[in-house]
Amino acid sequence: MDDLIADFVAECREMLEALGGEIVAWEAEPDDRARLDSIFRFVHTVKGNCGFFEFPRLEALSHAAEDALADVRAGRRHPDGNLVSAVLAIIDRIAEMISAIEAGEEMPAGDDSSLIDSLAPGAEGVAAPVAVAVADGQGRASAPRTIRLSVELLDRVMSTVSDMVLARNELARRLRESPTDVPVDGAFERLSAIIADMRDAITRTRMQRIENLFVGLPRMVRDLSAELGKQVLVDIEGGDVELDREMIEMIRDPLTHIIRNAVDHGIEKPAERLKAGKREIGILAVSARQSGNQILIDIHDDGRGIDGKRLVDKAVSAGILEKGDAAQLSPREQLALIFEAGLSTAKEVTSISGRGVGMDVVRSNIERIGGIVEVDSRLGEGTRMTLRVPLTLTIIPALTVSIDGQHFAIPRSAIEEIVRANGESVTLEHLGGAGVATIRGRRVPEVSLAEILGINSAIEERDRTLIVLRPAGGDVYALSVDRIHDHEELVVKPAAPAVMATGLYAGTTLADDGSPILLFDPAGLAQVGGIKLEAQERSARIADGPAAAVSKATAVLLFRALDGSRRALRLAVVDRIEEVAVSTVKDAAGQLRVQLGEAILPLAGAVGAPLGDGKVRLFRLNDGAHEIGYAFAEVIDFATVDNDIIHAERPGEVSGVSLINGEPAELVDAHWLFANHVGAARAAEPMVCRLPSDDPWMQNMLRPIVEAAGYRVVGDEHEGDADLVIAAQGAEVPGEAMKNTIWLRAEPDAAGKKDDSIYRYDRAGLLMALKTAGAGRGK
Amino acid sequence: MNELLLVVTIAGERVALAAAAVESVVELDALTPVPRAAPHVAGLSALRSRVLTVIDCKRSLELGDSDCSDGIREAAVVEFDGHHYALIVDLVEDVVEALSEPAPVRAAMGAGWERVAQGMVDTETGPLLLVDVAALIAGTAEAKAA
Numbered sequence: 057m058d059d060l061i062a063d064f065v066a067e068c069r070e071m072l073e074a075l076g077g078e079i080v081a082w083e084a085e086p087d088d089r090a091r092l093d094s095i096f097r098f099v100h101t102v103k104g105n106c107g108f109f110e111f112p113r114l115e116a117l118s119h120a121a122e123d124a125l126a127d128v129r130a131g132r133r134h135p136d137g138n139l140v141s142a143v144l145a146i147i148d149r150i151a152e153m154i155s156a157i158e159a160g161e162e163m164p165a166g167d168d169s170s171l172i173d174s175l176a177p178g179a180e181g182v183a184a185p186v187a188v189a190v191a192d193g194q195g196r197a198s199a200p201r202t203i204r205l206s207v208e209l210l211d212r213v214m215s216t217v218s219d220m221v222l223a224r225n226e227l228a229r230r231l232r233e234s235p236t237d238v239p240v241d242g243a244f245e246r247l248s249a250i251i252a253d254m255r256d257a258i259t260r261t262r263m264q265r266i267e268n269l270f271v272g273l274p275r276m277v278r279d280l281s282a283e284l285g286k287q288v289l290v291d292i293e294g295g296d297v298e299l300d301r302e303m304i305e306m307i308r309d310p311l312t313h314i315i316r317n318a319v320d321h322g323i324e325k326p327a328e329r330l331k332a333g334k335r336e337i338g339i340l341a342v343s344a345r346q347s348g349n350q351i352l353i354d355i356h357d358d359g360r361g362i363d364g365k366r367l368v369d370k371a372v373s374a375g376i377l378e379k380g381d382a383a384q385l386s387p388r389e390q391l392a393l394i395f396e397a398g399l400s401t402a403k404e405v406t407s408i409s410g411r412g413v414g415m416d417v418v419r420s421n422i423e424r425i426g427g428i429v430e431v432d433s434r435l436g437e438g439t440r441m442t443l444r445v446p447l448t449l450t451i452i453p454a455l456t457v458s459i460d461g462q463h464f465a466i467p468r469s470a471i472e473e474i475v476r477a478n479g480e481s482v483t484l485e486h487l488g489g490a491g492v493a494t495i496r497g498r499r500v501p502e503v504s505l506a507e508i509l510g511i512n513s514a515i516e517e518r519d520r521t522l523i524v525l526r527p528a529g530g531d532v533y534a535l536s537v538d539r540i541h542d543h544e545e546l547v548v549k550p551a552a553p554a555v556m557a558t559g560l561y562a563g564t565t566l567a568d569d570g571s572p573i574l575l576f577d578p579a580g581l582a583q584v585g586g587i588k589l590e591a592q593e594r595s596a597r598i599a600d601g602p603a604a605a606v607s608k609a610t611a612v613l614l615f616r617a618l619d620g621s622r623r624a625l626r627l628a629v630v631d632r633i634e635e636v637a638v639s640t641v642k643d644a645a646g647q648l649r650v651q652l653g654e655a656i657l658p659l660a661g662a663v664g665a666p667l668g669d670g671k672v673r674l675f676r677l678n679d680g681a682h683e684i685g686y687a688f689a690e691v692i693d694f695a696t697v698d699n700d701i702i703h704a705e706r707p708g709e710v711s712g713v714s715l716i717n718g719e720p721a722e723l724v725d726a727h728w729l730f731a732n733h734v735g736a737a738r739a740a741e742p743m744v745c746r747l748p749s750d751d752p753w754m755q756n757m758l759r760p761i762v763e764a765a766g767y768r769v770v771g772d773e774h775e776g777d778a779d780l781v782i783a784a785q786g787a788e789v790p791g792e793a794m795k796n797t798i799w800l801r802a803e804p805d806a807a808g809k810k811d812d813s814i815y816r817y818d819r820a821g822l823l824m825a826l827k828t829a830g831a832g833r834g835k
Numbered sequence: 836m837n838e839l840l841l842v843v844t845i846a847g848e849r850v851a852l853a854a855a856a857v858e859s860v861v862e863l864d865a866l867t868p869v870p871r872a873a874p875h876v877a878g879l880s881a882l883r884s885r886v887l888t889v890i891d892c893k894r895s896l897e898l899g900d901s902d903c904s905d906g907i908r909e910a911a912v913v914e915f916d917g918h919h920y921a922l923i924v925d926l927v928e929d930v931v932e933a934l935s936e937p938a939p940v941r942a943a944m945g946a947g948w949e950r951v952a953q954g955m956v957d958t959e960t961g962p963l964l965l966v967d968v969a970a971l972i973a974g975t976a977e978a979k980a981a
Contacts, residue, residue, distance in 0.1 A: 215885075462867065462868065462870075508870075508871070509870035509871060510870055510871060511870055549886060550918075551886070551888070551918075552876075552888035552918040552920065552972075553916070553918070554872060554873050554875075554876045554888060554890075554972070554973075554974065555869050555872050555876060555879075555888060557872070557873065558869070558870075558871040558872050560870075560871055561869075564879060564886045565886075566881055566886065571865060571867060571881060572867045572879035572880065572881050572886045573867070574867070574869060574879070584871070
């Protein structure tokens with residue numbers, strides 16, 4: 057949280073600095089639309105962020121300023137001097153508060169209503185700003201041990217290091233040519249190692265795993281959905297994709313905007329979802345992957361989708377679109393209207409989103425870094441936003457291959473497998489000139505790299521190597537190359553337009569010996585090679601998940617329990633995942649319970665396993681009426697159960713075992729969990745059952761069953777009446793309790809006809825008796 | 836101050852490039868071919884850890900191939916639109932001062948020259964054809980597209 061606040065402060069400071077000039081310019085020229093927009097964006101960002109951090113004063117201020125500016129932007133109001141001064145006063149106040157937050161001080165006390173009131177049309181000038189004491193320069197918390205560097209400087213360092221590598225290579229060549237002493241060689245080796253280390257470090261200064269961007273999302277979504285009364289499960293994938301640091305920063309805001317929109321407008325409230333035949337919990341899938349020379353970030357929600365027609369109507373009424381043109385828009389173009397400034401389908405303005413900033417800002421931010429935003433949506437089924445950002449300066453793991461002596465690189469992310477053309481499991485055939493490779497029974501189209509490139513290869517087709525490639529969003533195909541060389545991590549730069557125009561390449565890079573290497577774009581190769589790629593719906597798994605669950609396979613969440621066993625829980629009962637401090641887990645009122653905010657939930661999954669210290673993660677399970685927690689160690693995957701389930705012999709936490717993803721997993725019986733943990737807890741006035749305190753079997757084995765059946769168990773020393781007594785056959789029971797006694801016998805067979813005792817391992821009989829006794833009291 | 840011009844020979848003809856556009860003059864040795872690229876893209880080369888896209892000016896002018904048999908070619912390095920290019924020329928001569936603004940050439944030139952010519956400039960060594968670097972880089976692709 058502190059990190060987030062620090063980020064927020066840093067962001068605001070940067071924006072404030074950048075805004076400094078704009079504010080003055082706007083004051084001089086209130087009609088300047090560009091200045092207005094940037095000030096508007098600032099207050100919008102502050103407002104959005106404040107929502108998470110509970111800075112009510114900041115939020116109120118920025119919200120008020122945003123309202124006023126929105127009116128100006130929409131042309132409902134003319135920016136007069138008063139308004140300008142009022143907005144400026146608010147921005148000053150925001151800056152003061154941010155300084156206070158940065159210094160770690162309490163939010164200074166003060167009243168902002170006069171500032172806010174002064175925004176109202178026709179308000180008298182600005183009230184003199186209430187002085188807020190800001191300890192500037194003194195008493196500030198010690199700064200973290202980081203400095204901000206300009207990316208240009210890093211670029212320069214990186215390019216110098218690259219030059220150094222080349223110089224080293226040259227030196228190495230020279231050294232090889234002339235006889236040298238061993239000490240010289242030794243010193244050179246050391247220099248080489250140092251240079252390699254340095255190059256590595258410098259490269260890393262610019263690269264960041266996209267995880268850094270994703271790590272805050274679950275929390276953000278959780279807070280947002282809680283605020284909106286929605287249930288959203290976040291599914292994040294591809295956090296290990298590396299991206300230029302600057303790029304990550306550029307994507308952060310757009311991504312946040314898109315996710316806010318998805319939760320706010322996309323995903324419906326639980327009741328609405330149920331009505332629409334969806335699961336209560338919305339799924340928000342965020343994934344990153346590398347595709348050719350781009351990084352793709354997909355944000356997919358299974359919410360209500362975007363109504364293209366309504367967008368068109370809005371655009372027409374807002375004057376963005378001519379009526380005549382509107383009729384000719386394709387569905388895709390209709391959706392693209394959400395990127396128009398000042399257009400929003402949200403019916404009401406919330407504190408989260410819905411002013412039609414957002415998407416136009418998102419687009420301009422992404423386009424500024426040479427990326428593209430795409431939107432795809434089906435009404436009622438969901439929306440997918442795809443951010444495509446260029447790979448400039450991203451490091452790609454690649455495989456180098458050669459054909460006729462020339463080296464090329466193929467991004468490793470697209471490579472599915474590598475087989476030899478003359479291998480046992482591979483056959484190559486030509487049908488009407490087209491190559492078809494059969495690899496272990498799977499037919500894939502085959503193209504020869506030599507043919508695509510128009511190079512003559514001296515190597516026989518049989519002796520080549522096949523690389524099975526799966527381009528982004530496409531089907532697999534096999535590419536035959538002469539030789540495979542090495543795996544390398546390459547820093548890829550875009551190639552000149554004349555080279556990119558071939559459609560074959562994703563960029564260029566320098567090999568370790570300093571010679572240029574071309575990096576292929578697998579999708580481009582397939583296209584030039586004439587392979588028909590059938591676009592695959594990547595999100596099929598997510599979008600079709602709930603439907604599939606109904607039809608045959610059961611969607612489950614595969615996880616590792618605290619005791620290390622591999623278990624699965626039906627996805628439908630998992631509400632969300634929480635992480636809590638171990639200290640919130642207490643053994644209270646007969647069972648483990650965990651405190652989650654205001655609620656105390658029974659906690660399962662933690663019995664007999666050490667919780668450790670620090671944090672424990674748990675599933676929040678929901679049966680529609682009650683909630684329980686289930687502690688676990690880690691989530692493994694989403695999966696479906698399509699194999700046979702071997703049922704457990706007796707009911708318990710685990711209802712059976714089945715092969716999931718090739719390994720056995722225990723299926724957790726959610727019904728049993730609720731029956732055990734909620735049933736007992738819910739009885740308003742639990743019935744009392746007396747068990748002999750001195751009988752270990754009764755206490756250890758029987759007691760849980762009795763408790764599960766909804767009884768409060770007491771011992772012999774209990775003074776009051778018991779609704780039920782359980783006793784071993786032959787034990788002494790006080791006369792008045794005789795009629796409410798269940799007798800247990802140790803032998804399976806009854807002693808005679810009159811023997812109404814129950815065999816102590818006859819679980820069904822016992823439960824029946826317990827139930828009957830309970831019902832008897834009810835009358 | 837008058838503009839400086841780099842005098843080079845392309846296809847046996849002395850022409851001028853705007854010297855401001857030229858970063859350096861290099862001798863290229865190894866070239867990495869770019870299969871399937873436009874014919875005037877001779878390949879890629881590396882210069883101080885930057886990738887240069889090598890343009891064969893002769894082919895860009897559709898006047899035949901540069902003779903690459905001797906292995907070493909002189910080239911002018913230019914930056915255009917964020918990318919670095921090396922323009923292969925027959926010979927780099929000298930830097931001279933332009934004595935006039937470019938004036939249109941009214942006589943008929945070859946089609947290739949017509950496309951890249953920015954005009955005629957006077958220099959101390961006589962009139963020279965001023966060649967547009969961007970047009971050289973664009974090569975025939977632009978001509979075809981038009």
